[in-house]
Amino acid sequence: MKLLEERILAEGMAENEDVLKVDGFLNHQVDPVLMEEIAKDFALHFKSQGITKIVTIESSGIAPALLTAKEMGIPLIIMKKQPSRVLYNDLFQTVVASFTKETSYELTMSKKFLTDEDHVLIIDDFLAYGESAAGAIRLVRMSGATVAGVGILIEKVFQAGRDKVKENGVPVYSQVKIKKLSGGKIEIEE
Numbered sequence: 001m002k003l004l005e006e007r008i009l010a011e012g013m014a015e016n017e018d019v020l021k022v023d024g025f026l027n028h029q030v031d032p033v034l035m036e037e038i039a040k041d042f043a044l045h046f047k048s049q050g051i052t053k054i055v056t057i058e059s060s061g062i063a064p065a066l067l068t069a070k071e072m073g074i075p076l077i078i079m080k081k082q083p084s085r086v087l088y089n090d091l092f093q094t095v096v097a098s099f100t101k102e103t104s105y106e107l108t109m110s111k112k113f114l115t116d117e118d119h120v121l122i123i124d125d126f127l128a129y130g131e132s133a134a135g136a137i138r139l140v141r142m143s144g145a146t147v148a149g150v151g152i153l154i155e156k157v158f159q160a161g162r163d164k165v166k167e168n169g170v171p172v173y174s175q176v177k178i179k180k181l182s183g184g185k186i187e188i189e190e
């Protein structure tokens with residue numbers, strides 16, 4: 001997606017060889033006009049697939065996922081991250097290793113909002129090693145719903161996230177693919 005690519009090149013910061021910072025328009029300050037264009041692109045890509053609901057993980061996926069839900073005329077469900085290991089009867093829960101691999105968290109979703117009649121699109125900001133996306137797929141499937149695909153704004157292709165999602169039999173669509181981060185330079189895959 002050209003617009004997002006241009007924005008990453010203009011304002012993104014390669015913090016090191018692993019992490020891209022996009023605080024100026026996505027992760028801290030959010031550009032609503034860019035989010036609207038991102039939403040239109042997702043809606044176009046995933047149209048005619050019978051998608052009934054969008055799911056995202058708090059918090060950075062919420063802005064693009066909400067606008068995509070509006071564009072597609074369907075509800076958005078926000079999965080929550082919780083540190084506790086307490087079991088709740090009214091929640092689906094799964095443990096997810098975080099991007100840094102140094103910690104893990106409990107991803108939860110109420111049992112109220114998805115049924116086996118739902119066909120779900122998962123949207124998240126970044127795809128790195130795919131642990132978050134795989135966790136979201138597990139939670140959706142616990143409800144009996146099916147997963148149509150994973151929509152990602154920024155995929156870092158040098159980390160193995162796409163393979164992890166594909167192992168789960170789910171297609172990935174990413175709007176921008178980052179080939180490499182090195183010496184403060186951001187290389188985009190065409």
Ligand code: 5GP
Pocket residue numbers: 018019020021022027060098099124125126127128129130131132133161
């Ligand atoms: P994964 O589970 O695919 O390893 O990591 C995905 C999650 O980690 C994303 O939801 C995002 O919050 C965070 N993340 C991964 N890589 C980056 C990155 O380069 N920059 C930022 N800002 N967040 C990232």
